[in-house]
Amino acid sequence: MDEDRDLSYHYDNAEVTLNVSLGKDFTEGNLYFGDMRQVALSEMQCWEVEHRVSEGLLHRGQQMHGALPISSGRRWNLIVWIRASQERNKLCLMCNRRPELVEGGGSTDGFTKPCIAPLNAACVTINTPS
Numbered sequence: 211m212d213e214d215r216d217l218s219y220h221y222d223n224a225e226v227t228l229n230v231s232l233g234k235d236f237t238e239g240n241l242y243f244g245d246m247r248q249v250a251l252s253e254m255q256c257w258e259v260e261h262r263v264s265e266g267l268l269h270r271g272q273q274m275h276g277a278l279p280i281s282s283g284r285r286w287n288l289i290v291w292i293r294a295s296q297e298r299n300k301l302c303l304m305c306n307r308r309p310e311l312v313e314g315g316g317s318t319d320g321f322t323k324p325c326i327a328p329l330n331a332a333c334v335t336i337n338t339p340s
């Protein structure tokens with residue numbers, strides 16, 4: 211709390227993300243979006259999206275995005291990362307490999323083992339739009 215004034219460019223470990231602006235009072239701090247994570251950062255275009263308080267924004271989790279710095283106030287958001295096991299069982303978004311599945315009970319379709327690969331540095335590069 212009180213420390214994160216912005217959020218660098220990244221993609222989410224989710225198929226779809228819901229981002230709801232809860233307020234409170236803040237200035238600046240817009241979201242920005244780029245292409246899907248597979249596009250080279252050097253070729254990516256970014257655009258800014260105004261995110262008004264009480265509005266929800268639904269985006270693909272693998273679309274690159276970030277939050278610009280706020281210049282005053284406090285910015286609260288509700289973030290819901292929505293994951294689909296059918297998709298995630300095919301590919302781990304964090305290491306780009308097919309995950310090993312652990313048997314689940316009942317009607318589950320498997321759970322992934324913890325990912326041991328280091329985070330891809332390209333995913334956490336700070337690259338704010340000009």
Ligand SMILES: O=C(O)CCC(=O)C(=O)O
Pocket residue numbers: 217222229241275276277287289
């Ligand atoms: O601060 C925001 O609105 C973005 C948050 C976000 O992208 C995340 O938590 O994955």
Ligand SMILES: [Fe+2]
Pocket residue numbers: 220221222227275
């Ligand atoms: Fe995110």
